[in-house]
Amino acid sequence: MTRSGKDYVEGLRDNRRVFVDGEYVSDVAAHPAFKGAVESIARVYDVAHDPANAAEMTFPSPITGAPVNLSFLIPRGEDDLRRRRVALRKTAEATFGLMGRGPEHVAGFLAGWAGRSDVFAAGEQRFADNVTKFYEYVRDNDLYCSYAIVPPQIDRSKPAHQQADPHLYAGVKEEREDGIVVAGAQMLGTGAAISDYLILSCIVPLQPGDEDQAISVAVPIGAEGLKIYSRRSYAEAATSVYDYPLATRFDETDSLIVFDDVFVPWDKVFIFRDRQVTTDQWNRTPAHLLGNNQAQIRFSVKLDLLAGLALRVARMNGSDKFPPVRGVLGELAAHAAMVSGLVYAQEQNCEVDEKGVAWPGREECYATMTLQSDFYPKLLHLVRDLVGGGVIQLPSSAADFGNEEARADFERYVQSPGHPTVERVKLLKLVWDLVGSEFASRHQQYEMFYAGAPFLVKSRMSQIYDFSRAEALVDGALAGYDLGGRTETVQA
Numbered sequence: 043m044t045r046s047g048k049d050y051v052e053g054l055r056d057n058r059r060v061f062v063d064g065e066y067v068s069d070v071a072a073h074p075a076f077k078g079a080v081e082s083i084a085r086v087y088d089v090a091h092d093p094a095n096a097a098e099m100t101f102p103s104p105i106t107g108a109p110v111n112l113s114f115l116i117p118r119g120e121d122d123l124r125r126r127r128v129a130l131r132k133t134a135e136a137t138f139g140l141m142g143r144g145p146e147h148v149a150g151f152l153a154g155w156a157g158r159s160d161v162f163a164a165g166e167q168r169f170a171d172n173v174t175k176f177y178e179y180v181r182d183n184d185l186y187c188s189y190a191i192v193p194p195q196i197d198r199s200k201p202a203h204q205q206a207d208p209h210l211y212a213g214v215k216e217e218r219e220d221g222i223v224v225a226g227a228q229m230l231g232t233g234a235a236i237s238d239y240l241i242l243s244c245i246v247p248l249q250p251g252d253e254d255q256a257i258s259v260a261v262p263i264g265a266e267g268l269k270i271y272s273r274r275s276y277a278e279a280a281t282s283v284y285d286y287p288l289a290t291r292f293d294e295t296d297s298l299i300v301f302d303d304v305f306v307p308w309d310k311v312f313i314f315r316d317r318q319v320t321t322d323q324w325n326r327t328p329a330h331l332l333g334n335n336q337a338q339i340r341f342s343v344k345l346d347l348l349a350g351l352a353l354r355v356a357r358m359n360g361s362d363k364f365p366p367v368r369g370v371l372g373e374l375a376a377h378a379a380m381v382s383g384l385v386y387a388q389e390q391n392c393e394v395d396e397k398g399v400a401w402p403g404r405e406e407c408y409a410t411m412t413l414q415s416d417f418y419p420k421l422l423h424l425v426r427d428l429v430g431g432g433v434i435q436l437p438s439s440a441a442d443f444g445n446e447e448a449r450a451d452f453e454r455y456v457q458s459p460g461h462p463t464v465e466r467v468k469l470l471k472l473v474w475d476l477v478g479s480e481f482a483s484r485h486q487q488y489e490m491f492y493a494g495a496p497f498l499v500k501s502r503m504s505q506i507y508d509f510s511r512a513e514a515l516v517d518g519a520l521a522g523y524d525l526g527g528r529t530e531t532v533q534a
């Protein structure tokens with residue numbers, strides 16, 4: 043059944059080896075680098091656990107009958123995708139679309155895998171059974187999975203097995219009777235430090251000889267030998283919630299994951315040394331679509347926030363009626379509406395496969411992924427253009443208000459009609475944390491790369507798009523004329 047935020051936080055107290063600023067963290071829930079994000083994820087859990095939201099955000103577990111989070115639903119048609127979207131939108135609103143890899147993200151991947159566990163049976167039937175059992179376990183216990191599915195950037199010109207050491211990229215080091223031993227590293231475990239399980243697999247194409255990396259396994263975050271090297275925490279560096287309202291609360295953190303001979307029992311192995319199934323788990327199941335459909339529902343919430351903030355600042359500055367400013371607001375609004383529309387279209391254009399599982403519309407899902415890496419930085423630029431120097435001409439920190447002389451000057455010069463200084467500064471600091479701070483900059487990198495390097499996403503789109511309908515038009519256009527002029531029948 044669904045967990046409360048408190049249950050989630052208690053579950054984090056294990057033997058995890060999370061490393062930040064030169065030391066291992068004994069309790070992530072209490073450490074300033076992670077505390078804010080843990081509290082926000084706890085809120086996410088509380089929202090779905092609230093009986094008032096049960097109808098909208100849960101469904102009965104087919105095993106226990108208890109309410110479980112809708113992010114785990116294996117959709118069977120358009121209605122299920124719609125229900126899922128309503129729940130996922132509410133989930134994303136709890137963090138304003140600013141936590142990309144909360145529990146609901148990998149939940150979609152697991153649902154996609156479990157819905158088509160037959161794909162894993164191509165390896166061995168026991169792997170398909172493992173996928174189903176793990177999905178049911180995570181769903182019924184409302185656990186938080188993160189994932190690391192990209193090898194670290196060491197030498198991109200060589201496949202895994204040709205790297206200086208064949209165990210640089212995470213993969214099988216030893217096969218035992220009771221399981222496998224995994225060694226190497228994988229990037230970039232967003233949320234890994236504050237999750238319950240990590241899924242290790244590989245989404246980049248593997249070459250013959252890379253079989254050790256052709257795996258998919260689940261590892262508890264507290265597993266012996268698993269090490270989580272967090273990047274710098276923006277939350278910890280922030281002076282106060284007022285100064286950095288987003289970094290302090292929604293910095294989900296990203297980590298390099300090191301497997302120092304981690305033992306994985308067979309029941310947590312879904313793919314073993316099988317390049318074909320490693321590819322098929324992304325393409326022949328709806329996992330990648332369901333995960334990215336959720337990511338785009340989350341993204342649309344963030345775009346609404348961006349548009350809303352732009353409007354508020356323009357209004358505060360008295361520029362909201364200027365035609366060029368209306369134009370900028372319109373452009374922001376158009377992008378927000380476009381992403382929402384593409385999400386709706388994924389529901390409408392879903393395909394139900396031979397196992398009765400609904401796949402969100404592919405073209406619309408990949409089109410959003412393709413475009414967002416280009417337009418998100420542009421939208422940030424539009425907001426920066428709109429807010430000008432206002433986001434810079436601000437008190438150095440909330441502490442400045444404690445000085446009477448400084449406060450009097452701020453009250454006189456850093457205010458707008460109807461917006462006393464503390465309110466004006468509050469709004470502009472929020473904008474800066476979304477468009478300009480280190481947290482904002484990481485978000486830009488995230489939106490550009492979370493679905494893979496942009497050139498790869500674009501190339502994938504070119505494979506998915508139905509060019510036959512485009513080519514039919516080209517043929518039609520060419521058929522209408524020749525050297526002698528029009529060949530088509532025309533009305534006299």
Ligand SMILES: Cc1cc2nc3c(=O)[nH]c(=O)nc-3n(C[C@H](O)[C@H](O)[C@H](O)COP(=O)(O)OP(=O)(O)OC[C@H]3O[C@@H](n4cnc5c(N)ncnc54)[C@H](O)[C@@H]3O)c2cc1C
Nearest residue numbers: 189190191192195229230231232487488491492494495496
């Ligand atoms: C903030 C953030 C969070 C992330 N969270 C996660 C996560 O939770 N889990 C996870 O598994 N991954 C995560 N990722 C990793 C993400 O999946 C990768 O960044 C992405 O797959 C791209 O790989 P890369 O960064 O190694 O870039 P690379 O593959 O090294 O590409 C970088 C650039 O190099 C150039 N390039 C590389 N190869 C070629 C080529 N063959 N031809 C032409 N140009 C090339 C392109 O310009 C490309 O954009 C995250 C990334 C970011 C930035």
